[in-house]
Amino acid sequence: MANHELMGGRLHVYKREESARFWQCATFLAGRNHRVSTKQESLAQAKDFAEDWYLTLKGKLIKGELRGNEKSFEFAAEQFYREFKVLTEGQRSKIYVEAHRTRLDNHILPFMGDKGLSEITPGLLQEYRIHRHEKAIARWGAPPARNTIHQEVVVIRQVLKSAVRHGWLRLMPDLSEPYKASGKISHRAWFSPDEYKQLYEATRERAKNPKKKRFKKESEQLHDFVLFMANTGLRPDEAWRLQYRDVKIAHDDGLDETILEIEVRGxxxxxxxxxxxxxxEPYRRLVRRNKPEPSDLIFPKRQKEIFNNVLNELNLKTDRDGQSRTAYSLRHTYICLRLMEGADIYQIAKNCRTSVEMIEKYYASHLVNTLDTTAINVRKQKPVKKAVALPEPEPNKVSSKRDARPGVRRAKAPTKKP
Structure with a gap:
């Protein structure tokens, strides 16, 4: 192998084989070997290229920009995704796992993939937040949602935790968001009682008189979907997985009413x-209309287009805060209406397969019915003032010069002028 030493033996220009076309160059810096092809066939030109390349690496080393054996963020991200995909199988949906992959490929790796793990600092993460904000403004005219950035920071944190577990990173950096320790109290889009009545009356009218005859069944399905969702509190994905064998009509002894008992998968x-x-009754209509097998889906199609058309016609697509209403808003409506009726928040959480904390954060915070005036408008009873008996005045004593009290002169009686 032809080998030429430069820079006092610190730089090598070589060919692995005599028949090789281009010269290679190599050096040892920052605890690791660096190699690159000169893309030159001439030895003199290859030496010039190698010297420039070596001096560039030395400059990066002095500035602290040259990594040694440190793993890159991209390397740690690939290891994290490989572990995450395998270890969460059966516990996380494929959509959730793929969403992490999308966040990495579209936003995170293009910005910090080539950085060393020690370079992922709180300052760099703040630069990433600003970068995402400016990029979204330039492309969409609006900044990304707070939750969008939160989910991306979650992925970054999980990648760094994976690096700590493997010993590639010593300590986790502080990834908390400055200036916004706590966000505003917000609620999710729902239908108030009047808006919900307006919605189901519109879907009922459309089911009776569809705009086109071929849409009659779809309109009937939509009407029953609205009523079914608002009276069960299911998530849309749970409703779309629901089969007829998962639902049973039962009699509730506590309220002496007929209800549905549903086995939910989601x-x-x-x-x-x-x-x-x-x-x-909506469920009975679905059974009569579709004449299903036990394994058939109750809602095989998603009437998203018709549902949005109804909302737009009623001017209900967005709430007063600009939040878009979707099929998920029917679940939120169920929870809010139950709270307004005074239902126990713990039982609602169990029935909706969520936590009390989530309900208190997103639902109970904006409902006036959840405030108990008997506990709020408490008035402290003022104590009754008792009458104090005053001592009887002593009879006037005649004193020649001074009053009995020391230091007090007796007032002189007014004299009459002659």
């Missing part, structure tokens, strides 16, 4: 739900 695995009585 985000939280397998759970159970007991509906409001208002869900029974």
């Amino acid at each position: 985000k939280r695995g397998i759970g159970y739900c007991k509906s409001m009585p208002g869900a029974v």
Whole structure:
């Protein structure tokens, strides 16, 4: 192998084989070997290239920009995704796992993939937040949602935790968001009682008189979907997985009413739900209309287009805060209406397969009915003032010069002028 030493033996220009076309160059810096092809066939030109390349690496080393054996963020991200995909199988949906892959490929790796793990500092993460904000403004005219950035920071944190577990990173950097320790109290888009009545009356009218005859069945399905969702509190993905064999019409002894008992499969695995009585008749209509097999889906199609058309016609697509209403808003409506009726928040959480904290954060915070005036408008009873008996005045004593009290002169009686 032809080998030429430069820079006092610190730089080598060589060919692995005599028949090789281009010269290679190599050096040892920052605890690791660096190699690159000169892309030159002439030895003199290859030496010039190698010297320039070596001096560039030395400059990066002095500035602290040259990594040694440190792993890159991209390397750690690939290891994290490989572990995450395998270890969460059966616990996380494929959509959730793929969303992490999308966040990495579209936003995170293009910005910090080539950085060393020690270069992922709180300052760099703040630069990433600003970069995402400016990029979204330039492309869409609006900044990314707060939750969007939060989910991307979650992925970055999980990648760094994976690096700590493997010993590639010593300590986790502080990834908390400055200036916004706590966000505003917000609520999710829902239908107030008047808006919900307006919605189901519109879907009922469309089911009776569809704009086109071929849309009659779809309109009937949509009307029953609205009533079913608002009386069960299911998530849309849970409703779309629901089969007829998962639903049973039962009699509730506590309220002496007919309800639905539903075996739910969705985000939280397998759970159970007991509906409001208002869900029974829509379910019976679905059975009569579709004549299903036990394994058939109750809602095989998603009437998203018709649902949005109805919302737009009623001017209900967005709430007063600009939040878009979707099929998920029917679940939010169920929870809010139950809270307004005074239902126990713990039982609602169990029936909706969520936590009390989530309900308190997103639902109970904006409902006036959840405030108990008997506990708020408490008035402290003022104590009754007792009358104090005053001592009887002593009879006047005649004193020649001074009053009995020391230091007080007796007032002289006014004299009459002659």
